[in-house]
Amino acid sequence: MDLLDTLTAKGLRRELPTRDEALAVLSTTDDELLDVVAAAGRVRRQWFGRRVKLNYLVNMKSGLCPEDCSYCSQRLGSKSEILKYTWLKPEQAAEAAAAGLAGGAKRVCLVASGRGPTDRDIERVADTISAVKEANENVEVCVCLGLLSDNQAERLRAAGADAYNHNLNTSEGTYGDIATTHTYADRVDTVQKAHGAGLSACSGLIAGMGESDEDLVDVVFALRELGSDSVPVNFLIPFEGTPLAKTWNLTPQRCLRILAMVRFVCPDVEVRIAGGREVHLRTLQPLGLHIANSIFLGDYLTSEGQAGQADLDMIKDAGFVVEGADEATMPRHRADVAGAGSCGSGGGCHPCGDATADVATDTAADTVAGSADEAPAGAADEARTDLVRVRRRGAGTELAPNA
Numbered sequence: 001m002d003l004l005d006t007l008t009a010k011g012l013r014r015e016l017p018t019r020d021e022a023l024a025v026l027s028t029t030d031d032e033l034l035d036v037v038a039a040a041g042r043v044r045r046q047w048f049g050r051r052v053k054l055n056y057l058v059n060m061k062s063g064l065c066p067e068d069c070s071y072c073s074q075r076l077g078s079k080s081e082i083l084k085y086t087w088l089k090p091e092q093a094a095e096a097a098a099a100g101l102a103g104g105a106k107r108v109c110l111v112a113s114g115r116g117p118t119d120r121d122i123e124r125v126a127d128t129i130s131a132v133k134e135a136n137e138n139v140e141v142c143v144c145l146g147l148l149s150d151n152q153a154e155r156l157r158a159a160g161a162d163a164y165n166h167n168l169n170t171s172e173g174t175y176g177d178i179a180t181t182h183t184y185a186d187r188v189d190t191v192q193k194a195h196g197a198g199l200s201a202c203s204g205l206i207a208g209m210g211e212s213d214e215d216l217v218d219v220v221f222a223l224r225e226l227g228s229d230s231v232p233v234n235f236l237i238p239f240e241g242t243p244l245a246k247t248w249n250l251t252p253q254r255c256l257r258i259l260a261m262v263r264f265v266c267p268d269v270e271v272r273i274a275g276g277r278e279v280h281l282r283t284l285q286p287l288g289l290h291i292a293n294s295i296f297l298g299d300y301l302t303s304e305g306q307a308g309q310a311d312l313d314m315i316k317d318a319g320f321v322v323e324g325a326d327e328a329t330m331p332r333h334r335a336d337v338a339g340a341g342s343c344g345s346g347g348g349c350h351p352c353g354d355a356t357a358d359v360a361t362d363t364a365a366d367t368v369a370g371s372a373d374e375a376p377a378g379a380a381d382e383a384r385t386d387l388v389r390v391r392r393r394g395a396g397t398e399l400a401p402n403a
C-alpha cells in the first residue's frame with residue numbers, strides 16, 4: 001500500500017499518521033498533486049460530506065497592538081496603512097455580523113487586536129455576544145481576544161460564546177523568530193484555558209513565513225494534541241509595512257499540499273482555509289474545497305477577500321453546498337469535545353459524509369507516492385502584491401461590508 005492509500009485509510013479510521021508520512025505529503029510532486037487532493041478529499045467527504053461551513057469575521061478593534069507578531073499588519077510599529085479604530089459598540093458589531101449571516105455564514109468570529117482582554121473588555125464582548133445572539137438565535141459565536149487570564153474563558157462561555165480562537169501559528173521551535181512579546185507556551189495556555197472552560201477550541205497556523213516542512217508538521221501535530229475542533233490554515237499575506245512584507249514563498253500547489261497534510265493529521269476536524277486564500281491559492285481555490293470544509297466569507301480582518309458572491313458561486317460551481325444553520329458541523333463522535341457545531345448526540349462514531357469507511361474496498365489505490373528522485377514542485381512564488389488589498393469597507397467604515 002503506498003503513501004496515499006495509507007493516509008486515506010488512516011484518515012477514515014481517525015488514526016494519526018507518522019511524522020514521516022505527513023512530511024512526505026509536503027514533498028509530493030506536481031504530477032502527484034491531484035492524487036493528493038483526491039486522497040485528502042476522500043477523508044474530507046467521510047467526515048464532512050460536501051458541506052462548506054462559512055465563517056464571518058468582525059474586527060471589533062483594529063490596529064495599534066502592543067505585540068510584535070511579525071506577520072501581522074496590526075503589530076507594534078506596523079507601517080501598514082490599515083484601518084485603525086477602537087472597540088465597536090455592541091450594536092455596531094451585531095450589525096456587521098448580521099451582514100455575514102445574511103450572506104450565508106453560520107459562525108461569526110468576533111476579533112479584537114491586543115495582547116489580551118481586560119475584565120472590562122470581557123464585559124464589553126459579553127454585551128456584544130448578547131447583541132449578536134439576540135438578532136440571530138442560531139448563530140455560533142467564536143471570540144478571539146488574545147491571551148486569556150484566569151476565569152476569562154469561563155466568563156465568555158457564560159456570556160454565550162461557543163468557541164475561542166487562538167492560533168499557535170508555527171512550531172514551538174521557531175516561535176521566537178516570529179514574535180518576542182509572548183511565547184508559544186502562552187498561546188498553548190490560552191487554548192487550554194478556552195478548552196477547559198467548555199469553549200470549542202479553534203486554533204491554527206500560518207504557512208509561508210519561512211518555516212521548514214518539519215515546522216509545519218510540528219505545529220499541526222501540536223494542534224491535534226491540543227484537541228482543536230477547528231484548524232484555520234492561514235497563508236501569509238505579506239503586508240507592506242511589516243517585517244515579512246517581502247516574504248513570498250508559497251505557490252498554489254504548495255498550499256494544497258499543506259491543506260492535505262493538515263487534513264490527514266486532523267481528519268475529523270474542521271479545516272478552514274483562512275487568510276491568504278485568494279492571494280495564494282488563486283484559481284486553485286476550488287481544489288482547496290475538496291480538502292478543507294470551511295472558509296471565511298468575504299473580507300478578512302485588515303485585508304479584502306474576493307466578493308462574498310464569488311465565494312458562494314465557487315462553492316456551488318465546485319459541487320459543494322453551504323452548511324446550513326441547522327446542520328451539525330462536526331461528526332457525532334466529536335460531540336463530547338466540541339461545544340459548538342456538534343450534533344450533540346454524544347457517543348457513537350458515524351461518518352457524516354458519503355464515503356464508505358470500508359477501506360478494504362478502496363479502489364483509489366493506484367496513486368503513486370512521492371518519488372525521492374523528483375524534486376518537490378513549488379519554487380518561490382512571485383510577489384503578487386497586486387492581490388493584497390487593505391480592507392476599506394465594512395466594520396469601522398461607513399461602507400457596506402463584503403458579504
Ligand code: SF4
Nearest residue numbers: 065067069072075113
Ligand atoms: S496577531 Fe494579534 S497579538 Fe499579534 S500583533 Fe496581531 S493583533 Fe497583536
